[in-house]
Amino acid sequence: MRSLLSIFKKIKFKKADIPKASPPDRMSFKERYDCFQKLLADNNSILETQADMEEKLSGDYIFDMHYVDSRCDILVEKVQSVIENLNSLSNGEYRGLYDAFEKINSVIKDSLIKNIEIPVTDFTIPFEDVTKDMVRSVGGKNANLGEIKNRLNLPVPEGFCISSHAFKRFMDYNELGDKINISSVDTDSLVELTRVSKAVQNLVLNATVPPDLEKSILDAALKLKRKADLRAGGFYASVRSSAIHEDAQFTFAGQYKTALNVAPEDVVSAYVEIIASLFTSRAIFYCKSKGFHVEDMVMAVGVVEMIDAKASGVVYSRDPTDESKRGIIINGVWGLGKYVVDGIVKPHTYVVSRDIPMPILEKNQPVQPFMLICGLEGGAIDVRVPDYIRRMPCLTDEQVTTLAGYALVLEKHYGKPQDIEWALDLNDNLLILQARPLRIVAEKRSMPVPRSLPGRKILINKGQIACKGVGAGKVHFVTKDEELKSFPEGAVLVARHTSTRFVTAMNKAGAIIADVGSPIGHMASIAREYGVPTILNTEIAMKTLKASQEITVDAINGNIYEGRIEQLVEAGKKDNTFKDTAKDTAVFEVLRGVLQSIVPLNLIYPEDEKFSPQYCETFHDITRFAHEMAMNEMFKLGKGAHQRKGGAVKLVVKLPLDIRVIDLGGGVENRSDKITVDNIACIPMKALLKGMMAIEWPGPPPVNVKGLLSVIASTAMQPNSEQSLSEPSFAVLSREYMNFSIRLGYHLQTLEAYAGERINDNYIRFLFKGGGASHDRRARRTRLIKEILEKIDFHVDRTGDVLDGRVTKYDRTSIEKKLGVMAKLTAFTKQLDMTLFNDAVVDWYIKEFIKKHYVE
Amino acid sequence: MAKIKNLKGLMIPITDYPHMPYWATLEEAVVLLNFSYETAHDTILVFDESYRLMGVLEQKEILRDIHPGFSKLSLEKVSDKWEKLILTHNLDQLKKPIKDFITPFNIIVDVEDHVLKAAHLMLKHDIDLLPVKESENLAGVVKMHDIFHEIAAFILKS
DSSP states (O other), rough: OOOHHHHHHHHOOOOSSOOOOOOOTOOOOOHHHHHHHHHHHHHHHHHHHHHHOOOHTHHHHHHOOHHHHHHHHHHHHHHHHHHHHHHHTSTTTTTTTHHHHHHHHHHHHHHHOOOOOOOOOSSSGGGGOOOOOHHHHHOOHHHHHHHHHHHHOOOOEEEOOOEEHHHHHHHHHTTTTHHOOOOTTOOTOOHHHHHHHHHHHHHHTTTOOHHHHHHHHHHHHHHHHHHHHHSSOOOOOOEEEEESSSSTOOTTTTTTEEEEEOOOHHHHHHHHHHHHTTHHHHHHHHHTTTTTTGGGGEEEEEEEOOOOEEEEEEEESSTTTTTTTTTTEEEEEBBBTTHHHHHHOOOEEEEEEESSSSSSSEOOOOOOOOEEEEEETEEEEEEEOHHHHHHHHHHHHHHHHHHHHHHHHHHHHHOOOEEEEEEEEEEEEEEEEEEOOOOOOOOOBSSSSSSTTTTTOOOEOEEEEOOOEEEEEHHHHSSTHHHHHHHOOOOTEEEEOOOOOGGTTTTTOOOEEEEOOOTSSSSHHHHHHTTTOOOESSHHHHHHHOOOOEEEETTTEEEEESSSHHHHHHHHHTTTTHHHHHHHHHHHHHHHHHHHSOOOOOOTTOOOOOOOSSGGSSSSHHHHHHHHHHHHHHHTTHHHHHHHTTEEEEOOSSSSSSEEEEEEESOOOOOSSSGGGBBBHHHHHHHHHHHTTTOOOOOOOOOOOSTTTOBBBGGOTTTHHHHHOOOOEEEEESSSSEEEEETTTTEEEEEEEEESGGGGGOEEEEEEEEEOOOHHHHHHHHHHHHHHHHHHHEEEEEETTEEEEEEEEHHHHHHHHHHHHHHHHHHTTTHHHHTTHHHHHHHHHHHHHHHHHHHO | OOOOOOOTTOOOGGGSSSSEESSSSSSHHHHHHHHGGTTTOEEEEEOOOOOEEEEEEHHHHHHHHHSSTTSOOGGGOSSSOOOGOOOOOHHHHHHHHHGGGEEEOOOETTTTTTTHHHHHHHHTTTTTTEEEEEETEEEEEEEHHHHHHHHHHHHHHH
C-alpha cells in the first residue's frame, strides 16, 4: 500500500495547473476526436471499476484495504483525465468540474484515512473509573470490563488500564510512528510478512519506556499489589492487549499477546511485549486485510489481577451457529482458559436453557489430559490434570446456572448475544474476564444441502461445525507454521488443533478441519469472519485423510466426503453465511463509505437545470456530466465542418446529396484520389448509406412542366434559405464515429452516431430543424419524426420545428439497424412538411412509414 | 361606384391550401384531398424542391389518372360496382408520382390586382384557380368560387 498522503499529494492539482486547452477552432478535428476517444475509454474504465467495487459489497468476495486503495487510485486518475479531456474539447468551458472533483475527492480521502483520535488521559486508569464509552482511551476489552464492573456490578478481577494516550507517549518518545512502515507489505507473502513483522517488533522491543510512563505503570501495579496483600497472598497480573478496535466492532480475536502471571515489577516489560505483538505477522495480515491502516493500530493494555483459576472457559449466550436455538452454551476446562480459546483440549460443554429456571439441557464432560496453571515463578505451565478431578465436571450445576444468568444479564445490557470469558478462582468465586459481541453465522439459505448423499463415501461424520458452508479441495496438512507459507489456493486445511495463525491461509482455504478445537475458539471466530466452512473436533481427520486427497467438507450437516461433489458445493454457495458476516468487517465499512462518494447518481436528467458541475456530488455524477457534455461538444463538429471545409473530399455516391467526407482516422480506407461508398469504413456511416441507397429518392422534376418557376412560396423565403439549398452535407468520420450534417431541402439535420464494441460508448443523436413550409406544417413534420423515432427507442425533445433525439447504450448491431431506419426516415421526410396540411395527414404518414420501412 | 376591390381579401393564403412536392404519389394526393375535404379545397398545389410553384393537381385529373380509360367508356358500360373502378393495375397507378399529372400555371395575378382582372383571366383561360403573388413571392391562390361570390354580391346590391 502506497502512502495515501503521497497519493493524494500527487493527484491534488490546482486550477492554475490545468493544461490550457487550445481553442476548439484551432484544435483539429483529429485532436478533438482523440480527446473524445480518451474520454470514452476513461468513462468505461470508471464505470467498470465502480461496478467491480459495488460487486465486492455483495459479500461474495474477500478483498483487502489494498484493493480499496488501488480502486480509488484508478478512479481518481480516470475522473481527473475525463475532466481534462472534456475541458480540452470545450476550451475549458467546464472548469467547474475541478472544484467538484476536489470536493468529492477530499471526502473519499477522509473515508480512506480514518486516523484514530487518541484522547488525552492519564497513562493509567483504574477499572473503577472505566465504562464502555471509553473505548478510545482504554480499548474495547478494558472498556467492557469496566462497564461490567461499574454498571452491571458483576464480579471482575481487580486491575487498571494503560491508556491509548500512554501508547502514543511510548510511540512518540521513540519516534516509532516514523520508523514503522508496513504500508508496502505484500500480505500474500508469509515470508515478507514475517520479515517485516520481526523488524517492527524488534524496533518496539528495543525501544525505551519513557520514565514518566514507567513510573505511572509501576505505581499502579504496586498499588494493586498492596490491595492484594491486604487480602492475603501474593500478587501476579495478567497483562492483556486491548486494542482500540479490538472486540468493540471487529474481531481481533487472539491476535495479540497476553502475558500471564506477571510479577508487578515485570509489568512494564510485559507491556512492551504486548505493544510489540501489535505487529506480529498475523496481526499485520489481519490489520491490512481487514481494512486498517498503520495509524489505526493503537493499543491500550489491561493489567488485571491474575486469577489462579481452578477452571476457566467461555460462555456463548446463544449458539453461534444457529441463533434460533434457545440454549446458552458454556465451555470450560480445568486450569487456565487459554486451552479453551486456543482449542488445545476438548472442553466440558454445558447447554443451559434461556428460560427460567434455566435448567441444564446438555452436559458433555470429556476426560481432560492436560491443563494450564499459573507457575510459581510467574508464567503459565502445562501439567497433567490430577487424577481426582480428571473425570469430574469443572463446574457445579449451580455455578453453570450462575454463569448462564450472567450471560443473560450481559446480553440484555449490550442488546446482542455475547461471547464471555470466565474463571473460577481457588475460593470458588466466578469472575468475568471479558465480554464481547458474539459473531453469529447467518442462517439464510435458499437451497437446502442434503443431509447425506447416497452413494457417496463419507469419510468422517463427527465433529462440530464452527462455520457453516460447503468447501471442497485437496487436503493440506498443517502441523507447523511453515506449512502455512506454502498453503495452496483452494486447499482444505487439516490440522491437529486450531490456531489463530491459520488466519494467514484463510484467504486461500476452501475449508478447515481440526481434530481438536471448539466452535467457540478464536480461530472459529475468524473462520466465520472469513466465511471458511469449518468442522472442528473431528478427532480422526489427521489419520483418516491423506495428503492431497480431494474431499468435500459439508459444514452444514457435518459430513466429510471423499472426492469433490459439485452438487454440494453449489448448494453451499447459496448459503449466505459469509455474505452477512463479511459485511461487518472494517474494510467493508471503508468500501461502503467511499462508494458513497463514488456511485450514487444525482445528475439524472440533462435538461434539468441542476445538471451542472456545481451539483456533481459523486464521481459518477462527474463522469456522467462529462460524457454528456463531451457528446454535445462532438455534436458541434458538424458546424465546424461547414466553417472549415479544408480536408473534405467529395463522396461519389448515387444519392441526391452532395456529401463531403472528413476522415478523423479509420473512417475511410483504401482511398485513391476519390472516395466511393466502398471506401467508407465508418460503421455508422456504412449503415446509414446502405439504408439511404436502398430506398427510392424523389426523381427529377418533369421536363415539360416549366410553369411559373420563378415564384417561390413565401413561407420558404427565410434568410439564407436559397444558400442552404446548395450547401454540401459534411460527414466527419472515424471507424466508430459519424457526425453527418445533412442539408436536405430547407431543413438541416445532424445525425451523429457512435457504434463500437462497447455498449456504453454507443449512441445516436439526431437534431432536426427548419423546413420550407409554414411553421405549423414544419411542426407537424417534427411530430411525425418524433413519433417514429420513439418507436425505435429514441428519447426525443421537440419544440415546434426543432427536434433533438437520442438513443444510447445499444449494441453495435442495434445501432446499425436504427441508422438504417433513420436513412429511410431521412428520405421519407424530405420536404414532407409541405404536405402536412393537418394532423390527420400526419397520422396517415406515420402509419405509412411504419408499414413500409419500420421493421420490428 | 364601388371602391376598388383588390384580391387581398379573397386570396386563400398558401399556408391554408393543400400542397405537395412533385414527387408525391397519386395515393398521397388522394389522402391529402380526403383529409382536407372539410375545407372544400378540391385541388392541390404542386411545388418543386425549391418550393417553386409548378402547377395544380385537380380532382378530375386524379380520377382520370387512376383509371385512364374511365372517361372514354360509353355510358352504358359504366359499372355500378365500385370494384370496377379500382382494378389491380389502377392500384399501381396510385404509386405514380403526381408530377406527370399536373396542370401548369401560365398566368399569375398580384395581390393588388382587382377582382375583375382575375375574373377576366379565368374566363379567358377557362380556369377556376389563379396563383397570387405578393412582392414577387407566391402568397396564395384565388378561386372562381370566391370571385363569383364577390361579383354576385355586387349585382344583387345594384
